[in-house]
Amino acid sequence: MNKFKYYFVLLLAGLAIVSCNKKDDDEVVVVPLRDYAVQYKADNDSIEKYLKTNYITVTENYDVTIAKIPAGGTQTSIWDQQEYPLRIRPVSSRGVDYKVYYLSFREGVGERPCNFDEITVSYTGTFLDNKQFDSSYGVERNFNLDIYVTAPIIDGWPEIMPQFRVGTRNATGTDGSFTYDGYGAGVMFLPSGLAYYGNPPAGIPQYAPLVFSFKLLALKRSDLEYNASTQTKVGDGVPSYLEDLNGDGYLYDPRDTARYPTLSDDKIEDTDKDGIPDFLDFDDDGDGYTTRFELTKPTDQIGWGTLDGTSFYFGIRNYYPWDPMTDDTNTPNVDETEPRGIPRRPTGKLKDENATESIDNPRSFVPEDYTAPGRLRIHLDKTYPYQKK
Incomplete structure (x- = not known):
C-alpha cells in the first residue's frame, strides 16, 4: 500500500471516530466514540x-x-x-x-x-x-x-x-x-x-x-502491492499469503498505528526494515531491484528450451512460482508444470574459479538453487543481484 492510499485510510479512520446526533433542525451534536x-x-x-x-x-x-x-x-x-x-x-x-x-x-x-x-x-x-x-x-x-x-x-x-x-x-x-x-x-x-x-x-x-x-x-489469493500512479492493485508477483514469513496466516501493517499501536516485532514481516511490510512492498529486500524483476525468468527459459545441451521444459510462466509446480489435471489442454521455483543466490561454479565472486564473475545456478527447502529466495536476499563495483 503506497503512502497516499494509507493516509486516505487514516483519514477515513479519523472521520470514523465521531458519530453525529441531530439536536434540532439546525444543530448537529458531535458524540465521541466510546x-x-x-x-x-x-x-x-x-x-x-x-x-x-x-x-x-x-x-x-x-x-x-x-x-x-x-x-x-x-x-x-x-x-x-x-x-x-x-x-x-x-x-x-x-x-x-x-x-x-x-x-x-x-x-x-x-x-x-x-x-x-x-x-x-x-x-x-x-x-x-x-x-x-x-x-x-x-x-x-x-x-x-x-x-x-x-x-x-x-x-x-x-x-x-x-x-x-x-x-x-x-x-x-x-x-x-x-x-x-x-x-x-x-x-x-x-x-x-x-x-x-x-x-x-x-x-x-x-x-x-x-x-x-x-x-x-x-x-x-491476493497480491496487494498498489501502484499510486495508475491507482490500481498490481502486486509484486508473490501472493500475499506467501509473504507471511512466519506462516501463521496473519499479515499486519505497522504503519497503521491507530489500529495497531503496540504491534510486536514477531508480527511485522518486513525483510528490509523500511517500515513497509513485504506484502505491500514492491522491493522486499531493499536492494534496488523490484521483487517482480527478481522473479522474472530469463527470456530463453520460458517453455521448451535447452539446458546443458539437453532439451528441457522450463514451464510457460514468465515468472518463477514460489516453488516448483505440477500439472493441473483439471486442464488437460495446458501443461502448468513449473520445474523450478524462485531461486536462491546461485551456488554453482564461478565463471572464473581463480577470481573473487562479483557482478563480473558470477556463480552459476545449479538445480538445487531452485528447489532446496528453506532456501533464501533472491527477492528476499539483499546480496543478489550482484551489486556493481
Missing part, C-alpha cells in the same frame, strides 16, 4: 453471559441454530458443552487485548486463507438476542478479508477465518453450478470493537456484539 477498552469489558460480559445461557444445535451439514435455554430447561449451554469446545483467538487492536470466542465444527480439508485473501462463504449473522440481521441463505457469497477495502469495516472476520480451511469444489449438472465438500464450518462471537463499533450499517445498532455462523467454501 472508549474501546471500556466497551470491550461490557461486550465481553455480554458475550460470556450469552454463551452461558444459550445452547446450540448443529446439523450434519453444519447448519446452526442457537436458542436461549428456557426456564427449567436441561439443554447444555454453549459455554459448558464439550462436543465443540469453545476456542479463543487473542487479538490486539486499538490498544485492547481481545479474546475472541469461536466454535470450530470442522476445520476443513483445503488451504487456509490469510487475513487479506478473498473468500467464498455462506453465513448468517445474528445479535445476542438471536435475531437475524443478515444471511446468505445458504448461497455462497464472496467476501474480501482486506480490512482496508471492505466497507463497512469489520475486523473480526480476517482474524477468525485463517483458523479454518476451505473445502473442495465439485461440478454438478450441466448448468455450471458447484457444490462443496470438506469445507470449514464454525461460529464466531465478535465484540463490537471487532465488528461495526460506532459506525454500523443500517439495521445494526451501535456497539452491538455480533454472532456469525459460517461455512468457508473457497478462496482467492
